[in-house]
Amino acid sequence: MIGRNINVPPASATDHNDSDSDGKHPFMFEMVGNFDKGHDKLEGKQLATAVEITRYFYQKGASIKFHREMADKSCPGTGVDKTWFVNLVKNVPVTPPPPFYDCVIDGATKATFSARNVDEIAAKVKDLLLKKPNKIELTKRT
Known part of the structure; x- marks a missing residue:
């Protein structure tokens, strides 16, 4: 192991390192990267390693x-969304949210909605179709 001895309380979060003598303290680890939105993405082997390390301690009651x-x-x-990460640790299947669509009718945006399939899209625009528009455009957001 590289770094601080696992039997020694960490020195990473003031007032949360539990430096009393009961032998119990947090286990903390560092991940290299800037995972703020718009920068590095936590994925691949780095994500898998973070999940496995966290799962090991979580299964022991941490x-x-x-x-x-x-x-x-x-x-x-x-x-890095905490609920997403915790669900990975707990082996909960993570379902991505459905994509969003902008519905433009006769040149004006009338609705923005999410849908997983064509049937859901049809249900969302059904009332709009009753108005017999000249042109309907659906644009999937990326």
Whole structure:
């Protein structure tokens, strides 16, 4: 192992390092990258490693806290949603949200909605179709 001895309380979150003598303290690890929105994306082997390390301790009864919950920081980054990460740790299937569509009717945006398939799209625009518009455009947001 590289770094601080696992039997020694960490020195990373003031007032949350549990330096008393009960032998119990947080386990914390650092991830290299800027995971704030618009920068690096936590994925691949780095994500898999973070999930596996966290899962090991979670299965032993540990709670999961992000550094930003204990300090004025964004760690592990504003681009890492805690619910998403915890669900990965718990092996909960993560379903991406449905895409959003903008519905433009006769040149004016009339609705923005999310839908997973064509049937859901049809249900969303059904009332708009009753008005017999000249032109309907659906644009999927990226």
